[in-house]
């Protein structure tokens with residue numbers, strides 16, 4: 001296998017923006033440590049260790065209070081590293097698991113006890129070997145009460161996924177807004193299609209995340225991202241979440257400064273009320289309801 005990848009900034013700046021008390025970074029991951037939590041044999045990338053101590057130090061440095069840790073594809077369906085990080089957080093982290101759809105009720109209950117509140121269905125071919133919609137729907141019908149499905153896809157397959165998304169029997173959270181081309185602007189074809197999806201169900205949420213992935217052409221300070229995403233947050237203020245995406249899987253080429261990512265928040269959510277919804281109220285409803 002190839003060398004292990006470092007995809008995170010060595011010394012992120014201190015953001016100028018101060019998040020509100022209780023703020024939640026609702027999209028981040030942990031990698032390993034590999035000696036305790038080996039990566040999946042099917043992993044498409046092999047990262048260096050980026051464990052809970054690093055994550056919690058970053059949380060404090062950026063002025064956040066809590067994390068939602070999303071199981072990264074490099075750990076496959078073994079959620080041990082994510083659960084270990086949640087267990088070490090002293091109640092300040094919850095998580096999203098990736099499961100074998102054949103998972104049983106006892107195992108789902110154990111994940112719930114460990115702080116998991118959703119499952120992730122990943123449709124990116126560069127990250128996973130297969131994405132069986134029928135099996136995803138079957139397990140989505142058996143999730144513990146209060147859970148949701150997180151889906152990760154790119155804009156070019158949104159139309160094809162619409163019947164699948166319509167059939168998901170629990171609330172849906174879309175990672176990185178389904179990766180629109182933000183260069184098209186707030187009312188380009190990708191954002192228009194995404195708004196149509198949001199309008200199709202009242203319980204579809206989205207992560208207004210990853211300017212570093214979606215605005216590669218523009219780059220930091222990611223003006224095109226701000227221009228395209230601020231109207232979406234304004235129009236759907238009760239359904240937006242925010243996260244760093246640390247440790248930025250696969251972002252070897254243009255590793256973002258996490259302090260700069262935090263400084264994008266007032267550009268996509270310009271009022272204190274919007275910021276409070278984005279960073280506290282909305283993720284609390286999804287992850288800390290019980």
Ligand code: 0GY
Pocket residue numbers: 029071072073074127175245248249250
């Ligand atoms: C992200 C994005 C990516 C990777 C993963 O689970 C993962 O490996 O989510 C990606 O490469 O686009 O949200 O972390």
